[in-house]
Amino acid sequence: MLQTYVHGKDAAACLESICTADISGLLSGSGTLTVFTNEAGGILDDLIVNKVSEKELYVVSNAAMKQQDMGIMESAVSNFKSQGKDVTIEFLAPSEQSLLAVQGPQVATELAQLLPKPELLRQLYFMQTLSTPLADLPNVRITRCGYTGEDGVEISVPSNRVEQLTEALLESGKLKLAGLGARDSLRLEAGLCLYGSDIDEHTTPVEAALSWLVAKRRRTALDFPGAAAIVRQLKVGVQRRRVGLQTLEGAKSPPARASVDIYREGKLVGQVTSGCPSPSTGRNIAMGYIAETWKAPGTRVELKIRDKFYEAEVTKMPFTKANYYNKPKQ
Amino acid sequence: MVFLTKFARFGIQAARQLRAAPLATPQWRSIHVSSFLDAERRYTDKHEWVELVTNNTAIVGISSYAQEALGDVVFAQLPDVGTELKQDDECGALESVKAASEVYSPVSGKVTEKNNLVEDTPALVNTSCYEKGWLFKVSLKNPDEVEKLMTEEQYKTYLTTSTDH
Numbered sequence: 044m045l046q047t048y049v050h051g052k053d054a055a056a057c058l059e060s061i062c063t064a065d066i067s068g069l070l071s072g073s074g075t076l077t078v079f080t081n082e083a084g085g086i087l088d089d090l091i092v093n094k095v096s097e098k099e100l101y102v103v104s105n106a107a108m109k110q111q112d113m114g115i116m117e118s119a120v121s122n123f124k125s126q127g128k129d130v131t132i133e134f135l136a137p138s139e140q141s142l143l144a145v146q147g148p149q150v151a152t153e154l155a156q157l158l159p160k161p162e163l164l165r166q167l168y169f170m171q172t173l174s175t176p177l178a179d180l181p182n183v184r185i186t187r188c189g190y191t192g193e194d195g196v197e198i199s200v201p202s203n204r205v206e207q208l209t210e211a212l213l214e215s216g217k218l219k220l221a222g223l224g225a226r227d228s229l230r231l232e233a234g235l236c237l238y239g240s241d242i243d244e245h246t247t248p249v250e251a252a253l254s255w256l257v258a259k260r261r262r263t264a265l266d267f268p269g270a271a272a273i274v275r276q277l278k279v280g281v282q283r284r285r286v287g288l289q290t291l292e293g294a295k296s297p298p299a300r301a302s303v304d305i306y307r308e309g310k311l312v313g314q315v316t317s318g319c320p321s322p323s324t325g326r327n328i329a330m331g332y333i334a335e336t337w338k339a340p341g342t343r344v345e346l347k348i349r350d351k352f353y354e355a356e357v358t359k360m361p362f363t364k365a366n367y368y369n370k371p372k373q
Numbered sequence: 374m375v376f377l378t379k380f381a382r383f384g385i386q387a388a389r390q391l392r393a394a395p396l397a398t399p400q401w402r403s404i405h406v407s408s409f410l411d412a413e414r415r416y417t418d419k420h421e422w423v424e425l426v427t428n429n430t431a432i433v434g435i436s437s438y439a440q441e442a443l444g445d446v447v448f449a450q451l452p453d454v455g456t457e458l459k460q461d462d463e464c465g466a467l468e469s470v471k472a473a474s475e476v477y478s479p480v481s482g483k484v485t486e487k488n489n490l491v492e493d494t495p496a497l498v499n500t501s502c503y504e505k506g507w508l509f510k511v512s513l514k515n516p517d518e519v520e521k522l523m524t525e526e527q528y529k530t531y532l533t534t535s536t537d538h
Contacts, residue, residue, distance in 0.1 A: 224444075224471040295492075297448040297468045320447045320470050349450060349466055 044142050045109045046199060047102040047116060051130035054100045057123045058092060061115055063248065063267050065258035069094040073171045074101075074186065078248055078256055079115055084269035084276065085244040086251065088112055089236065093172045093186060101172065101184065103142065103197070105238050141205040145212060146195030146221075146229070148366060153217050154185075154196065169194075169367040178211040180204055190226060192233025192365045228319050231328055234287060234360025240301055241285065241316040241330055249276040250332065252285045283313065284338040287360035288346070290327040296353035298327040299346045305333055306345040306352065312337050315346065323363045333357065414503070415479070415522035418531065422503070423479040429516055431480055434507040435467065435498065438532055443469040446495040451476075451487040451509050458482060458511065460518055465508065467498060480518045482511035 049058060055066040064077035074093030078086045088111065090104035104112045113134055120132045145154065155161035157178045167173055172186040180200065189195040200208050212218050227237070236242045242251045247269070249257075254277060261267055262274055288305070290296045298320045305313035318329025329346075337344065342357040414424045420439035423431050440446065448468035458464050458478040465476035487509040491497050497506040513519070523531060 228470065295448070297450065297466070297473070300473060320468075322470075351450075 044106050045104045045112055046135040046140055046142060048133040049100040050098060052098050053123055053128040053130045057119050057130045058100060061119045063257045063261055064092060065260050066092055071096050076256060080267060080269040081244055082269050084247040084272035086242045086246055087244055089238050091188060139202055141200055141202045143198045143200060144189055146189045146191040146193050148194055149217055150195045153215060157211060168370040178208055180208060187368060190235060191229035192361055194366050194368045228322060231319050232321050232323055232363045233365060237317055247273055247276055249273060250281045250283055282335055283332045284335055285330060286333050286338050287358040287362060288329040288331060288355045289358045290355050296327060297348050299329045299348055304347045305331060306347060307337050321362055328362045414525060415519055416528035417479045417522055419477050421477060421479045423519055425519060429513045430510060431513055431519060432507050432510050433479060434502055437502050440499050440502045443467060443474055444471045445469055446498040449491045449495045451492060452484045454484050454486060456484040479522060480511055481514040484509050485512050486510040
Protein backbone atom coordinates (compact mmCIF):
# COMPACT_ATOMS: atom_id res chain seq x y z
CA MET A 44 0.00 0.00 0.00
CA LEU A 45 1.04 3.59 -0.49
CA GLN A 46 1.11 5.47 2.82
CA THR A 47 1.04 9.25 2.68
CA TYR A 48 0.86 12.08 5.20
CA VAL A 49 -0.59 15.44 4.20
CA HIS A 50 0.20 18.30 6.58
CA GLY A 51 -1.00 21.87 7.01
CA LYS A 52 -4.17 23.71 7.87
CA ASP A 53 -5.39 23.40 4.25
CA ALA A 54 -4.66 19.65 4.03
CA ALA A 55 -8.34 18.63 4.17
CA ALA A 56 -9.42 21.15 1.53
CA CYS A 57 -6.52 20.08 -0.66
CA LEU A 58 -7.44 16.37 -0.61
CA GLU A 59 -11.11 17.22 -1.04
CA SER A 60 -10.18 18.80 -4.38
CA ILE A 61 -9.37 15.32 -5.74
CA CYS A 62 -11.82 13.00 -3.93
CA THR A 63 -15.51 12.74 -3.01
CA ALA A 64 -15.33 12.62 0.81
CA ASP A 65 -16.26 15.21 3.40
CA ILE A 66 -12.84 15.33 5.02
CA SER A 67 -13.42 18.69 6.73
CA GLY A 68 -16.41 17.11 8.43
CA LEU A 69 -14.43 14.15 9.82
CA LEU A 70 -13.70 14.14 13.53
CA SER A 71 -10.03 14.08 14.45
CA GLY A 72 -8.89 10.49 14.87
CA SER A 73 -11.35 9.08 12.34
CA GLY A 74 -11.27 8.18 8.69
CA THR A 75 -13.31 7.26 5.66
CA LEU A 76 -13.17 5.30 2.47
CA THR A 77 -13.19 7.53 -0.61
CA VAL A 78 -12.29 7.56 -4.29
CA PHE A 79 -10.14 9.67 -6.58
CA THR A 80 -12.24 10.53 -9.64
CA ASN A 81 -11.59 11.84 -13.14
CA GLU A 82 -13.58 14.50 -15.03
CA ALA A 83 -15.92 11.86 -16.45
CA GLY A 84 -16.70 10.63 -12.96
CA GLY A 85 -14.60 7.46 -13.38
CA ILE A 86 -12.80 6.02 -10.36
CA LEU A 87 -9.02 6.45 -10.44
CA ASP A 88 -8.43 4.63 -7.16
CA ASP A 89 -10.07 3.88 -3.84
CA LEU A 90 -8.32 4.90 -0.65
CA ILE A 91 -8.70 5.54 3.06
CA VAL A 92 -8.25 9.07 4.39
CA ASN A 93 -7.78 9.46 8.14
CA LYS A 94 -7.88 12.79 9.88
CA VAL A 95 -5.13 12.47 12.48
CA SER A 96 -5.68 16.08 13.53
CA GLU A 97 -7.04 19.24 11.94
CA LYS A 98 -3.63 19.74 10.38
CA GLU A 99 -2.64 16.20 9.50
CA LEU A 100 -4.13 13.53 7.21
CA TYR A 101 -2.96 9.94 6.91
CA VAL A 102 -3.82 8.41 3.55
CA VAL A 103 -3.59 4.75 2.49
CA SER A 104 -4.05 3.97 -1.21
CA ASN A 105 -3.30 1.05 -3.50
CA ALA A 106 0.30 0.05 -4.12
CA ALA A 107 -0.56 -0.91 -7.70
CA MET A 108 -1.73 2.66 -8.33
CA LYS A 109 1.20 4.25 -6.53
CA GLN A 110 2.68 6.26 -9.40
CA GLN A 111 -0.69 7.60 -10.48
CA ASP A 112 -1.80 8.40 -6.93
CA MET A 113 1.43 10.23 -6.12
CA GLY A 114 0.91 12.32 -9.25
CA ILE A 115 -2.71 13.13 -8.35
CA MET A 116 -1.86 14.13 -4.78
CA GLU A 117 1.31 15.98 -5.69
CA SER A 118 -0.42 18.10 -8.29
CA ALA A 119 -3.26 18.93 -5.91
CA VAL A 120 -0.70 20.00 -3.32
CA SER A 121 1.32 22.15 -5.71
CA ASN A 122 -1.89 23.69 -6.99
CA PHE A 123 -2.85 24.65 -3.45
CA LYS A 124 0.64 25.88 -2.64
CA SER A 125 0.62 28.12 -5.69
CA GLN A 126 -2.47 29.78 -4.24
CA GLY A 127 -0.53 30.47 -1.07
CA LYS A 128 -2.28 27.70 0.89
CA ASP A 129 -0.68 25.82 3.76
CA VAL A 130 -0.15 22.20 2.73
CA THR A 131 2.78 19.80 2.38
CA ILE A 132 2.91 16.12 1.44
CA GLU A 133 5.09 13.24 2.57
CA PHE A 134 5.07 9.86 0.81
CA LEU A 135 6.38 7.02 2.95
CA ALA A 136 8.66 4.68 1.01
CA PRO A 137 7.97 0.96 1.59
CA SER A 138 11.62 0.60 2.56
CA GLU A 139 10.91 2.94 5.47
CA GLN A 140 7.32 2.27 6.49
CA SER A 141 5.26 -0.93 6.30
CA LEU A 142 1.62 -1.73 6.86
CA LEU A 143 0.48 -4.89 8.64
CA ALA A 144 -3.15 -5.95 8.32
CA VAL A 145 -4.28 -7.96 11.35
CA GLN A 146 -7.83 -9.17 10.85
CA GLY A 147 -10.36 -11.34 12.63
CA PRO A 148 -12.67 -11.48 15.64
CA GLN A 149 -9.83 -12.28 18.08
CA VAL A 150 -7.56 -9.42 17.01
CA ALA A 151 -8.47 -7.03 19.82
CA THR A 152 -7.81 -9.69 22.48
CA GLU A 153 -4.47 -10.59 20.95
CA LEU A 154 -3.35 -7.03 20.31
CA ALA A 155 -4.31 -5.94 23.82
CA GLN A 156 -1.58 -8.19 25.21
CA LEU A 157 1.05 -6.14 23.41
CA LEU A 158 -0.36 -2.74 24.27
CA PRO A 159 0.85 -0.83 27.33
CA LYS A 160 -2.69 0.58 27.58
CA PRO A 161 -4.98 -2.21 26.42
CA GLU A 162 -8.09 -0.15 27.19
CA LEU A 163 -7.20 2.06 24.22
CA LEU A 164 -8.64 -0.58 21.91
CA ARG A 165 -12.03 -0.54 23.58
CA GLN A 166 -12.49 3.07 22.51
CA LEU A 167 -10.96 2.63 19.08
CA TYR A 168 -13.98 2.00 16.86
CA PHE A 169 -14.21 1.02 13.21
CA MET A 170 -12.52 3.63 11.00
CA GLN A 171 -10.69 5.31 13.86
CA THR A 172 -6.94 5.74 14.18
CA LEU A 173 -4.43 6.39 16.95
CA SER A 174 -0.76 6.42 17.62
CA THR A 175 0.60 4.28 20.46
CA PRO A 176 3.54 2.21 21.69
CA LEU A 177 3.12 -1.46 20.81
CA ALA A 178 5.24 -4.44 21.88
CA ASP A 179 8.77 -3.00 22.04
CA LEU A 180 8.05 -0.25 19.56
CA PRO A 181 7.80 3.31 20.85
CA ASN A 182 5.28 4.44 18.26
CA VAL A 183 3.03 2.79 15.68
CA ARG A 184 -0.20 3.94 14.05
CA ILE A 185 -3.12 1.60 14.60
CA THR A 186 -6.21 2.09 12.45
CA ARG A 187 -9.30 -0.01 13.08
CA CYS A 188 -10.10 -0.95 9.51
CA GLY A 189 -9.33 -3.63 6.97
CA TYR A 190 -10.27 -5.45 3.83
CA THR A 191 -12.04 -8.51 5.19
CA GLY A 192 -15.42 -7.40 6.59
CA GLU A 193 -14.17 -8.51 9.99
CA ASP A 194 -12.99 -6.60 13.00
CA GLY A 195 -9.31 -5.85 12.74
CA VAL A 196 -6.60 -3.27 12.48
CA GLU A 197 -3.94 -2.03 10.13
CA ILE A 198 -0.66 -1.20 11.83
CA SER A 199 1.74 1.27 10.27
CA VAL A 200 5.23 0.45 11.47
CA PRO A 201 8.81 1.36 10.50
CA SER A 202 10.03 -1.24 8.00
CA ASN A 203 13.15 -2.06 9.99
CA ARG A 204 10.92 -3.18 12.87
CA VAL A 205 8.13 -4.88 10.94
CA GLU A 206 9.53 -8.41 11.20
CA GLN A 207 10.02 -8.02 14.92
CA LEU A 208 6.43 -6.84 15.35
CA THR A 209 5.09 -9.62 13.13
CA GLU A 210 6.90 -12.18 15.24
CA ALA A 211 5.57 -10.62 18.43
CA LEU A 212 2.05 -10.86 17.01
CA LEU A 213 2.52 -14.50 15.99
CA GLU A 214 4.09 -15.45 19.32
CA SER A 215 0.90 -16.54 21.08
CA GLY A 216 0.02 -18.87 18.21
CA LYS A 217 -3.50 -17.46 17.93
CA LEU A 218 -2.71 -15.28 14.91
CA LYS A 219 -1.64 -16.85 11.66
CA LEU A 220 -0.22 -15.57 8.40
CA ALA A 221 -2.69 -15.41 5.52
CA GLY A 222 -2.07 -15.05 1.81
CA LEU A 223 -3.80 -12.98 -0.80
CA GLY A 224 -6.05 -15.85 -1.91
CA ALA A 225 -7.58 -16.04 1.57
CA ARG A 226 -7.91 -12.29 1.69
CA ASP A 227 -9.64 -12.23 -1.69
CA SER A 228 -12.28 -14.71 -0.45
CA LEU A 229 -12.87 -12.57 2.61
CA ARG A 230 -13.17 -9.26 0.81
CA LEU A 231 -15.56 -10.82 -1.72
CA GLU A 232 -17.75 -12.25 1.02
CA ALA A 233 -17.72 -8.77 2.54
CA GLY A 234 -18.77 -7.27 -0.82
CA LEU A 235 -15.69 -5.05 -0.95
CA CYS A 236 -14.38 -3.84 -4.31
CA LEU A 237 -11.01 -4.74 -5.73
CA TYR A 238 -9.62 -1.79 -7.66
CA GLY A 239 -8.71 -2.75 -11.21
CA SER A 240 -11.28 -5.58 -11.18
CA ASP A 241 -14.58 -4.35 -9.76
CA ILE A 242 -13.97 -0.65 -10.17
CA ASP A 243 -11.72 1.32 -12.49
CA GLU A 244 -11.56 4.56 -14.46
CA HIS A 245 -14.47 3.40 -16.63
CA THR A 246 -16.86 2.87 -13.72
CA THR A 247 -18.39 5.68 -11.69
CA PRO A 248 -19.22 5.54 -7.99
CA VAL A 249 -22.93 5.46 -8.92
CA GLU A 250 -22.55 2.48 -11.26
CA ALA A 251 -20.33 0.77 -8.69
CA ALA A 252 -23.07 1.09 -6.03
CA LEU A 253 -20.71 3.35 -4.10
CA SER A 254 -22.87 6.49 -4.18
CA TRP A 255 -22.53 6.61 -0.40
CA LEU A 256 -18.92 7.64 -0.94
CA VAL A 257 -20.09 10.91 -2.49
CA ALA A 258 -20.64 13.05 0.59
CA LYS A 259 -23.78 15.17 0.86
CA ARG A 260 -21.92 18.46 1.11
CA ARG A 261 -19.84 17.60 -1.94
CA ARG A 262 -22.96 16.83 -4.03
CA THR A 263 -24.13 20.38 -3.47
CA ALA A 264 -20.73 22.02 -3.74
CA LEU A 265 -19.91 20.12 -6.98
CA ASP A 266 -16.25 20.74 -6.27
CA PHE A 267 -14.53 17.44 -7.10
CA PRO A 268 -13.39 16.01 -10.44
CA GLY A 269 -16.37 14.58 -12.34
CA ALA A 270 -18.89 16.13 -9.94
CA ALA A 271 -21.25 17.20 -12.73
CA ALA A 272 -21.28 13.74 -14.31
CA ILE A 273 -21.69 11.93 -11.01
CA VAL A 274 -24.44 14.17 -9.62
CA ARG A 275 -26.28 13.88 -12.93
CA GLN A 276 -26.13 10.08 -12.62
CA LEU A 277 -27.44 10.34 -9.07
CA LYS A 278 -30.45 12.24 -10.45
CA VAL A 279 -31.24 10.45 -13.71
CA GLY A 280 -29.80 7.01 -12.97
CA VAL A 281 -27.37 4.72 -14.75
CA GLN A 282 -27.51 1.89 -17.29
CA ARG A 283 -25.69 -0.70 -15.23
CA ARG A 284 -24.98 -1.39 -11.61
CA ARG A 285 -22.54 -3.42 -9.55
CA VAL A 286 -24.39 -6.27 -7.84
CA GLY A 287 -23.65 -9.41 -5.93
CA LEU A 288 -24.35 -12.81 -7.49
CA GLN A 289 -24.51 -16.29 -6.03
CA THR A 290 -25.20 -19.73 -7.33
CA LEU A 291 -28.38 -21.41 -6.18
CA GLU A 292 -28.39 -23.48 -3.02
CA GLY A 293 -27.11 -26.99 -3.58
CA ALA A 294 -26.29 -26.36 -7.24
CA LYS A 295 -23.13 -27.88 -8.67
CA SER A 296 -21.39 -25.18 -10.63
CA PRO A 297 -17.95 -23.70 -11.07
CA PRO A 298 -17.17 -20.36 -9.46
CA ALA A 299 -17.78 -17.49 -11.87
CA ARG A 300 -14.68 -15.39 -12.16
CA ALA A 301 -13.79 -12.12 -13.88
CA SER A 302 -15.15 -11.69 -17.44
CA VAL A 303 -17.83 -14.38 -17.18
CA ASP A 304 -20.91 -13.09 -19.03
CA ILE A 305 -24.26 -12.71 -17.27
CA TYR A 306 -27.39 -13.69 -19.22
CA ARG A 307 -31.07 -13.26 -18.51
CA GLU A 308 -33.44 -15.41 -20.56
CA GLY A 309 -30.78 -15.88 -23.21
CA LYS A 310 -29.84 -12.23 -23.49
CA LEU A 311 -26.50 -10.80 -22.44
CA VAL A 312 -27.17 -8.42 -19.54
CA GLY A 313 -23.85 -8.04 -17.75
CA GLN A 314 -20.44 -9.28 -16.79
CA VAL A 315 -18.77 -10.67 -13.68
CA THR A 316 -15.78 -8.69 -12.36
CA SER A 317 -14.62 -11.09 -9.65
CA GLY A 318 -15.78 -14.25 -7.95
CA CYS A 319 -14.77 -17.25 -5.88
CA PRO A 320 -16.18 -20.12 -3.86
CA SER A 321 -17.37 -18.71 -0.54
CA PRO A 322 -16.18 -20.86 2.35
CA SER A 323 -18.65 -19.17 4.71
CA THR A 324 -21.81 -19.64 2.65
CA GLY A 325 -20.83 -22.82 0.82
CA ARG A 326 -21.92 -21.25 -2.47
CA ASN A 327 -20.05 -19.64 -5.30
CA ILE A 328 -20.23 -15.89 -5.03
CA ALA A 329 -19.32 -13.11 -7.43
CA MET A 330 -19.80 -9.48 -8.14
CA GLY A 331 -20.29 -7.82 -11.48
CA TYR A 332 -22.16 -5.24 -13.47
CA ILE A 333 -25.69 -5.91 -14.66
CA ALA A 334 -28.23 -3.91 -16.66
CA GLU A 335 -30.11 -1.60 -14.30
CA THR A 336 -33.43 -3.42 -15.01
CA TRP A 337 -32.12 -6.65 -13.45
CA LYS A 338 -30.32 -5.34 -10.39
CA ALA A 339 -32.94 -6.33 -7.81
CA PRO A 340 -31.86 -9.02 -5.32
CA GLY A 341 -33.51 -12.34 -6.15
CA THR A 342 -33.42 -11.80 -9.93
CA ARG A 343 -32.55 -15.08 -11.65
CA VAL A 344 -29.73 -14.97 -14.18
CA GLU A 345 -27.50 -17.43 -16.00
CA LEU A 346 -23.72 -17.32 -15.90
CA LYS A 347 -21.88 -18.53 -18.99
CA ILE A 348 -18.77 -20.38 -17.89
CA ARG A 349 -16.72 -22.16 -20.56
CA ASP A 350 -19.73 -22.32 -22.92
CA LYS A 351 -22.11 -23.76 -20.34
CA PHE A 352 -24.88 -21.89 -18.55
CA TYR A 353 -25.28 -22.05 -14.79
CA GLU A 354 -28.16 -20.58 -12.80
CA ALA A 355 -27.47 -17.83 -10.29
CA GLU A 356 -29.30 -15.02 -8.55
CA VAL A 357 -28.64 -11.39 -7.86
CA THR A 358 -27.84 -11.09 -4.17
CA LYS A 359 -27.52 -8.36 -1.60
CA MET A 360 -24.00 -7.69 -0.41
CA PRO A 361 -22.25 -8.37 1.87
CA PHE A 362 -22.72 -12.11 1.38
CA THR A 363 -21.84 -12.65 5.03
CA LYS A 364 -22.68 -10.37 7.92
CA ALA A 365 -19.97 -7.80 8.55
CA ASN A 366 -18.38 -7.80 11.98
CA TYR A 367 -16.99 -4.30 12.34
CA TYR A 368 -16.32 -2.87 15.78
CA ASN A 369 -18.79 -0.03 15.46
CA LYS A 370 -19.42 2.63 18.05
CA PRO A 371 -22.67 1.76 19.84
CA LYS A 372 -25.56 3.90 18.63
CA GLN A 373 -26.54 6.43 21.32
CA MET B 374 -7.96 -2.16 -3.06
CA VAL B 375 -5.65 -3.83 -5.51
CA PHE B 376 -3.64 -6.91 -5.71
CA LEU B 377 -2.62 -9.01 -8.63
CA THR B 378 -5.37 -11.40 -9.51
CA LYS B 379 -3.80 -13.05 -12.46
CA PHE B 380 -2.80 -16.50 -11.41
CA ALA B 381 -0.55 -18.11 -13.94
CA ARG B 382 -1.23 -21.76 -14.45
CA PHE B 383 0.45 -23.41 -11.48
CA GLY B 384 2.96 -20.61 -11.57
CA ILE B 385 1.75 -19.06 -8.36
CA GLN B 386 4.23 -18.34 -5.64
CA ALA B 387 3.05 -21.17 -3.46
CA ALA B 388 3.70 -23.58 -6.27
CA ARG B 389 7.27 -22.47 -6.62
CA GLN B 390 7.90 -23.11 -2.99
CA LEU B 391 6.60 -26.61 -3.09
CA ARG B 392 9.08 -29.35 -3.09
CA ALA B 393 8.58 -31.62 -5.99
CA ALA B 394 6.22 -34.08 -4.44
CA PRO B 395 7.58 -37.58 -4.25
CA LEU B 396 5.95 -39.47 -7.06
CA ALA B 397 4.77 -42.89 -6.11
CA THR B 398 5.16 -45.77 -8.48
CA PRO B 399 1.97 -46.74 -10.30
CA GLN B 400 -0.47 -48.37 -7.92
CA TRP B 401 -3.08 -49.08 -10.50
CA ARG B 402 -2.22 -52.66 -11.19
CA SER B 403 -5.80 -53.84 -11.04
CA ILE B 404 -6.79 -52.01 -14.19
CA HIS B 405 -3.85 -53.27 -16.21
CA VAL B 406 -5.34 -55.81 -18.51
CA SER B 407 -2.04 -56.85 -19.91
CA SER B 408 0.92 -57.50 -17.69
CA PHE B 409 3.51 -57.24 -20.44
CA LEU B 410 2.56 -53.60 -21.02
CA ASP B 411 5.12 -51.31 -19.60
CA ALA B 412 2.46 -49.39 -17.72
CA GLU B 413 4.64 -46.48 -16.89
CA ARG B 414 3.06 -43.17 -16.16
CA ARG B 415 4.13 -40.38 -18.48
CA TYR B 416 3.89 -36.66 -17.83
CA THR B 417 3.43 -33.44 -19.79
CA ASP B 418 5.03 -30.09 -19.09
CA LYS B 419 1.53 -28.90 -18.19
CA HIS B 420 1.40 -31.48 -15.39
CA GLU B 421 -1.06 -33.98 -16.82
CA TRP B 422 -0.20 -37.64 -16.53
CA VAL B 423 -1.16 -40.42 -18.89
CA GLU B 424 -0.92 -44.14 -18.43
CA LEU B 425 -1.55 -46.90 -20.94
CA VAL B 426 -4.34 -49.31 -20.00
CA THR B 427 -4.06 -51.36 -23.15
CA ASN B 428 -2.02 -50.87 -26.32
CA ASN B 429 -4.41 -48.22 -27.53
CA THR B 430 -6.29 -46.92 -24.52
CA ALA B 431 -4.99 -44.61 -21.85
CA ILE B 432 -6.09 -42.95 -18.67
CA VAL B 433 -5.42 -39.27 -17.90
CA GLY B 434 -5.09 -37.23 -14.72
CA ILE B 435 -3.10 -34.38 -13.21
CA SER B 436 0.10 -34.78 -11.23
CA SER B 437 0.55 -34.45 -7.51
CA TYR B 438 2.56 -31.32 -8.09
CA ALA B 439 -0.36 -29.84 -10.03
CA GLN B 440 -3.00 -30.65 -7.46
CA GLU B 441 -0.88 -29.23 -4.67
CA ALA B 442 -0.21 -26.04 -6.58
CA LEU B 443 -3.87 -25.69 -7.46
CA GLY B 444 -5.09 -26.16 -3.90
CA ASP B 445 -8.54 -27.45 -2.94
CA VAL B 446 -10.32 -28.44 -6.12
CA VAL B 447 -13.99 -27.42 -5.92
CA PHE B 448 -15.24 -28.10 -9.42
CA ALA B 449 -14.25 -30.39 -12.27
CA GLN B 450 -15.42 -30.07 -15.84
CA LEU B 451 -14.40 -33.12 -17.83
CA PRO B 452 -14.70 -33.90 -21.55
CA ASP B 453 -17.87 -35.77 -22.54
CA VAL B 454 -17.65 -39.34 -23.77
CA GLY B 455 -17.22 -39.35 -27.54
CA THR B 456 -15.28 -36.10 -27.69
CA GLU B 457 -12.50 -36.22 -30.28
CA LEU B 458 -9.33 -34.73 -28.87
CA LYS B 459 -6.10 -33.65 -30.44
CA GLN B 460 -2.95 -33.64 -28.37
CA ASP B 461 -2.74 -30.44 -26.29
CA ASP B 462 -6.41 -29.60 -26.84
CA GLU B 463 -8.07 -27.81 -23.97
CA CYS B 464 -10.62 -30.39 -22.90
CA GLY B 465 -11.82 -29.47 -19.44
CA ALA B 466 -11.12 -27.42 -16.37
CA LEU B 467 -10.39 -27.78 -12.71
CA GLU B 468 -11.45 -24.98 -10.44
CA SER B 469 -9.84 -24.54 -7.08
CA VAL B 470 -10.62 -21.99 -4.43
CA LYS B 471 -7.76 -19.90 -5.76
CA ALA B 472 -7.87 -20.28 -9.51
CA ALA B 473 -9.29 -21.91 -12.59
CA SER B 474 -7.00 -24.21 -14.50
CA GLU B 475 -7.60 -25.70 -17.91
CA VAL B 476 -7.03 -29.38 -18.52
CA TYR B 477 -5.15 -30.21 -21.72
CA SER B 478 -5.26 -33.58 -23.33
CA PRO B 479 -1.81 -35.16 -23.30
CA VAL B 480 -2.79 -37.39 -26.23
CA SER B 481 -4.97 -37.51 -29.35
CA GLY B 482 -7.99 -39.77 -29.44
CA LYS B 483 -11.60 -40.23 -28.47
CA VAL B 484 -12.89 -39.94 -24.91
CA THR B 485 -14.31 -43.32 -23.85
CA GLU B 486 -15.09 -42.57 -20.22
CA LYS B 487 -14.95 -39.69 -17.79
CA ASN B 488 -14.62 -39.98 -14.05
CA ASN B 489 -18.09 -39.13 -12.75
CA LEU B 490 -16.85 -39.59 -9.21
CA VAL B 491 -14.51 -36.64 -9.67
CA GLU B 492 -17.31 -34.51 -11.05
CA ASP B 493 -19.36 -35.32 -7.93
CA THR B 494 -16.44 -35.09 -5.50
CA PRO B 495 -13.77 -32.85 -7.02
CA ALA B 496 -11.61 -33.15 -3.88
CA LEU B 497 -10.62 -36.64 -5.10
CA VAL B 498 -8.15 -34.85 -7.36
CA ASN B 499 -6.39 -33.65 -4.22
CA THR B 500 -6.65 -36.78 -2.14
CA SER B 501 -5.94 -39.35 -4.83
CA CYS B 502 -4.66 -37.77 -8.02
CA TYR B 503 -3.16 -41.01 -9.44
CA GLU B 504 -5.97 -43.35 -8.47
CA LYS B 505 -9.52 -42.30 -7.62
CA GLY B 506 -8.90 -38.81 -8.95
CA TRP B 507 -8.23 -39.77 -12.58
CA LEU B 508 -10.05 -37.55 -15.08
CA PHE B 509 -10.87 -39.41 -18.30
CA LYS B 510 -9.98 -42.32 -20.56
CA VAL B 511 -9.06 -42.06 -24.21
CA SER B 512 -8.87 -44.52 -27.06
CA LEU B 513 -5.60 -43.49 -28.62
CA LYS B 514 -5.31 -42.31 -32.17
CA ASN B 515 -1.56 -42.27 -32.08
CA PRO B 516 -0.06 -44.39 -29.26
CA ASP B 517 3.41 -43.07 -30.11
CA GLU B 518 2.48 -39.77 -28.52
CA VAL B 519 2.65 -41.39 -25.09
CA GLU B 520 6.21 -42.59 -25.64
CA LYS B 521 7.38 -39.06 -26.34
CA LEU B 522 6.13 -37.61 -23.07
CA MET B 523 8.31 -37.29 -19.99
CA THR B 524 9.06 -40.35 -17.90
CA GLU B 525 8.63 -40.07 -14.16
CA GLU B 526 12.36 -39.52 -13.82
CA GLN B 527 12.39 -36.79 -16.45
CA TYR B 528 9.34 -35.14 -14.93
CA LYS B 529 10.99 -35.09 -11.51
CA THR B 530 13.99 -33.38 -13.02
CA TYR B 531 11.71 -30.98 -14.85
CA LEU B 532 10.08 -30.00 -11.56
CA THR B 533 13.34 -29.44 -9.77
CA THR B 534 15.13 -27.58 -12.55
CA SER B 535 12.45 -25.45 -14.13
CA THR B 536 11.59 -22.35 -12.11
CA ASP B 537 8.33 -21.44 -13.78
CA HIS B 538 5.88 -24.20 -14.56
